Amino acid sequence: MITNKISLLVGGEAGAGITRSGFLFAKTCLRGGLDVFGANDYQSLIRGGHNFYTVRADAEQVYSQADTIDLLLALNKETIHLHKHELVSGAGIIYDGDQTTITDEEIGRDNIKLYPVPLRKIVKELEGPQIMENTVALGAAIALLDYDPELLNEVLRDTFKPKTAELNIEAAKRGYNYAQEHYGNDFGYRLKKTASAGKHKIFLTGNEAIGLGALNAGCKLYAAYPMTPATSILHFLAPLDREYNMIVIQVENEIAAVNMVAGASYAGVRSMTATSGGGFCLMSEGLGMTGMTETSPVIVLVQRPGPSTGLPTYTAQGDLRFAIHASQGEFPRVVIAPGNVEECFCNTIEAFNLAEKFQIPALIISDKYLAESHGTSEPFDQNRIGIDRGHLITEDEYSGEEEYKRHKFTEDGISPRAMPGTKGAIVRTNADEHNELGYTTEDPQLSTKMADKRFKKLDALTKELENYETVKLYGPEEADATILAWGSTKGPIREAMKILSKEDIKLNYLQIVYLNPFPAGKVQQILQSAKKTIVVENNKTSQLSSLIREHLLTTVDHKILKYDGRPFNPEALSQQIKEVL
Amino acid sequence: MAFKKALIDLNIEREEAVLVSGIGCHGKMVNYVNINGFHGIHGRVLPLAQGIKLANPNLTVVGFAGDADQYNEGWGHFAHAIRTNINMTLIVHDNMVLGLTTGQATSTSQPGFKSKSTPFGVIPPMLNPLAHALVSNGTFVARGFSGDMLHLKGLIVEAIKHRGFAFIDVFQPCVTFNYLNTYDWFRQRVYKLEEEGHDVTDRKKALEKAFEWGDRIPIGIFYKKERPTYHDNLPHIKDVPLTKLPTENVDITSTLKQMM
Numbered sequence: 001m002i003t004n005k006i007s008l009l010v011g012g013e014a015g016a017g018i019t020r021s022g023f024l025f026a027k028t029c030l031r032g033g034l035d036v037f038g039a040n041d042y043q044s045l046i047r048g049g050h051n052f053y054t055v056r057a058d059a060e061q062v063y064s065q066a067d068t069i070d071l072l073l074a075l076n077k078e079t080i081h082l083h084k085h086e087l088v089s090g091a092g093i094i095y096d097g098d099q100t101t102i103t104d105e106e107i108g109r110d111n112i113k114l115y116p117v118p119l120r121k122i123v124k125e126l127e128g129p130q131i132m133e134n135t136v137a138l139g140a141a142i143a144l145l146d147y148d149p150e151l152l153n154e155v156l157r158d159t160f161k162p163k164t165a166e167l168n169i170e171a172a173k174r175g176y177n178y179a180q181e182h183y184g185n186d187f188g189y190r191l192k193k194t195a196s197a198g199k200h201k202i203f204l205t206g207n208e209a210i211g212l213g214a215l216n217a218g219c220k221l222y223a224a225y226p227m228t229p230a231t232s233i234l235h236f237l238a239p240l241d242r243e244y245n246m247i248v249i250q251v252e253n254e255i256a257a258v259n260m261v262a263g264a265s266y267a268g269v270r271s272m273t274a275t276s277g278g279g280f281c282l283m284s285e286g287l288g289m290t291g292m293t294e295t296s297p298v299i300v301l302v303q304r305p306g307p308s309t310g311l312p313t314y315t316a317q318g319d320l321r322f323a324i325h326a327s328q329g330e331f332p333r334v335v336i337a338p339g340n341v342e343e344c345f346c347n348t349i350e351a352f353n354l355a356e357k358f359q360i361p362a363l364i365i366s367d368k369y370l371a372e373s374h375g376t377s378e379p380f381d382q383n384r385i386g387i388d389r390g391h392l393i394t395e396d397e398y399s400g401e402e403e404y405k406r407h408k409f410t411e412d413g414i415s416p417r418a419m420p421g422t423k424g425a426i427v428r429t430n431a432d433e434h435n436e437l438g439y440t441t442e443d444p445q446l447s448t449k450m451a452d453k454r455f456k457k458l459d460a461l462t463k464e465l466e467n468y469e470t471v472k473l474y475g476p477e478e479a480d481a482t483i484l485a486w487g488s489t490k491g492p493i494r495e496a497m498k499i500l501s502k503e504d505i506k507l508n509y510l511q512i513v514y515l516n517p518f519p520a521g522k523v524q525q526i527l528q529s530a531k532k533t534i535v536v537e538n539n540k541t542s543q544l545s546s547l548i549r550e551h552l553l554t555t556v557d558h559k560i561l562k563y564d565g566r567p568f569n570p571e572a573l574s575q576q577i578k579e580v581l
Numbered sequence: 582m583a584f585k586k587a588l589i590d591l592n593i594e595r596e597e598a599v600l601v602s603g604i605g606c607h608g609k610m611v612n613y614v615n616i617n618g619f620h621g622i623h624g625r626v627l628p629l630a631q632g633i634k635l636a637n638p639n640l641t642v643v644g645f646a647g648d649a650d651q652y653n654e655g656w657g658h659f660a661h662a663i664r665t666n667i668n669m670t671l672i673v674h675d676n677m678v679l680g681l682t683t684g685q686a687t688s689t690s691q692p693g694f695k696s697k698s699t700p701f702g703v704i705p706p707m708l709n710p711l712a713h714a715l716v717s718n719g720t721f722v723a724r725g726f727s728g729d730m731l732h733l734k735g736l737i738v739e740a741i742k743h744r745g746f747a748f749i750d751v752f753q754p755c756v757t758f759n760y761l762n763t764y765d766w767f768r769q770r771v772y773k774l775e776e777e778g779h780d781v782t783d784r785k786k787a788l789e790k791a792f793e794w795g796d797r798i799p800i801g802i803f804y805k806k807e808r809p810t811y812h813d814n815l816p817h818i819k820d821v822p823l824t825k826l827p828t829e830n831v832d833i834t835s836t837l838k839q840m841m
Contacts, residue, residue, distance in 0.1 A: 208840070218831050220823040255624075259629040260632035261632060263628065263630060264632040432620055
């Protein structure tokens with residue numbers, strides 16, 4: 001009997017409520033005091049195809065999905081065929097026996113437990129919509145796991161309007177009763193409420209965490225154009241605009257979005273936009289304008305596989321170099337890559353602070369896997385980071401002795417920033433090279449001086465970042481090998497480390513959170529004592545390896561790369577690590 | 582000059598107005614008018630200006646664009662800015678040629694117009710910005726002529742006073758690269774709508790006038806009718822500048838609780 005350790009997969013065609021039902025199960029586990037990770041996998045279509053959502057719940061902390069499935073909720077037969085190879089011995093399959101027949105021969109083995117439940121029949125009896133079949137299956141799953149059905153009911157009540165909730169609760173109950181009656185204690189997995197049951201932890205996606213970070217950082221204008229997998233930031237913020245006194249606007253395209261947030265930033269407002277690779281291409285020129293005009297929007301780049309449209313609903317880390325180099329010319333920028341939901345929140349606040357303090361664009365680079373997977377966290381600490389708007393003149397009247405100069409030369413390159421509307425200050429900026437007042441110039445000396453001014457800010461920023469957690473080291477200081485990675489690979493890497501530590505393999509892992517400016521000193525320090533280095537990335541060309549080579553003149557020993565649109569799975573990753581050790 | 586005079590007429594302080602310009606000869610205005618200014622990139626005057634106005638509705642925001650800037654590179658923003666109806670003004674310096682790049686055709690160059698990029702003459706018909714503005718639910722659609730500065734100033738005053746998105750296309754002949762549509766060419770053709778009893782609230786009539794081109798070309802206000810602005814539909818913001826809202830201590834507890 002295995003207790004409080006489960007990997008469940010819900011699968012079916014698009015439009016069957018797959019993500020929703022996976023999420024409901026995950027939340028039911030969360031409320032029972034478990035740590036949960038939920039990941040969705042869907043195709044770029046509205047109906048048909050194959051979608052699935054995996055939930056991994058554990059009494060211990062979980063960082064990613066598992067490689068294998070213990071319980072499969074198959075809302076169609078295709079789901080069984082597509083996932084049968086991932087089932088562990090003793091795994092169960094809940095499916096509609098009236099609609100689907102399945103045999104051990106079809107599955108190809110006899111150690112899988114089949115739990116047919118008349119999903120459609122039960123929904124018909126209740127005169128509910130067909131989509132409710134997944135709730136019946138959830139009820140059956142709760143029974144097989146001998147879990148508290150009231151936890152699911154509570155989640156259903158929190159999710160749906162009262163009438164729909166009651167209908168779903170009834171559907172779940174019938175699924176529960178059917179499974180209990182027919183299969184009793186047959187299944188070898190159990191879930192039990194733990195001491196930390198209740199509403200204590202939060203369960204959310206990376207995109208939602210970025211949205212929360214923006215709200216907490218005082219972002220007042222969010223402008224965007226929908227693009228998977230960045231869209232859910234727009235979906236998250238749009239209904240909250242009234243509560244948080246902000247403007248959330250869907251504009252005609254990404255070019256408009258980046259220019260609009262640049263305008264708002266010039267006017268003195270914290271502003272943000274988000275997109276994926278294609279939209280970021282369109283934003284590139286505007287990004288350069290923010291560099292030249294020293295405006296400070298936050299831009300979120302949620303990666304998906306390219307080139308071009310690529311695999312629009314899948315994951316990748318192929319845009320790191322693009323984020324660092326996008327747009328013509330040279331200007332300082334900060335590029336931050338959170339690795340889990342908590343970092344999404346914290347790094348977003350940091351991005352706003354750094355952008356304003358150094359009057360530069362701040363880029364947050366994430367990917368579909370992090371953006372749309374749900375992770376568990378303690379409720380975010382709202383006061384840990386604080387707000388730093390840098391040298392911003394907030395008085396209604398400018399009191400400087402000389403004429404206000406938006407691009408004034410200073411020691412650290414940072415010019416005091418007045419908002420247009422401030423009495424006594426004319427705030428002028430310019431995408432053309434300009435003088436301190438913002439007037440166009442083509443003078444060679446002045447042009448050099450202005451470029452130097454902008455890059456002085458990079459020095460100041462680099463210095464400031466010494467006090468930031470630009471890198472994070474996990475595992476023992478002395479290790480047989482050091483993994484180097486950035487972004488969403490964090491979850492699978494930490495899981496793989498758990499697996500390998502049981503085999504007495506001593507690994508440590510350096511997560512590089514700030515990719516630009518590159519924290520060369522801190523990385524160098526770790527590399528000096530590393531016996532063997534392994535870079536793990538979701539891309540083809542190992543862009544992190546090239547950054548390390550660029551900044552530290554070092555070649556990493558091994559690269560483990562995955563570029564099929566799917567995230568790393570911990571077990572498979574641990575095998576790959578063992579192979580190169 | 583007409584713009585400066587309009588600001589003086591309207592008693593708008595230098596600090597209260599923002600001049601946003603794109604790329605082209607017009608874009609250099611930021612260097613010649615001593616008010617707040619943002620000289621942006623080619624074609625993007627509108628979203629930039631909209632962002633400024635959304636952030637601080639207390640500012641008078643006036644966008645300046647060229648014909649290639651707005652009607653070629655920035656065409657994608659034009660109809661959207663008009664229908665979004667943020668309270669600001671767009672003035673397009675329409676000289677029917679690309680001047681700063683030394684003379685190529687634009688979307689308002691006349692068919693047959695020979696330029697460096699169209700040595701055998703422009704092939705497609707002219708784009709009609711006024712008609713487009715009208716069918717995009719424009720609330721203030723006008724055309725001026727730089728050869729009649731007093732009239733143009735009057736239009737700019739009306740446009741800035743207008744509550745909503747105001748658009749003025751201005752014939753502003755390029756004395757270097759447009760040999761065809763010269764000051765004289767326009768002087769022989771333009772006439773003022775207001776002198777012929779045009780009803781500015783009649784959109785059908787305005788659309789008819791927008792298609793008038795040839796021996797007689799109308800200038801003046803084609804259409805003017807207020808409808809709720811974008812801010813009017815933001816009851817939680819109204820006219821409070823976002824710049825005045827606190828960025829510190831934003832409490833997200835209620836939203837966090839929904840994620841438990």
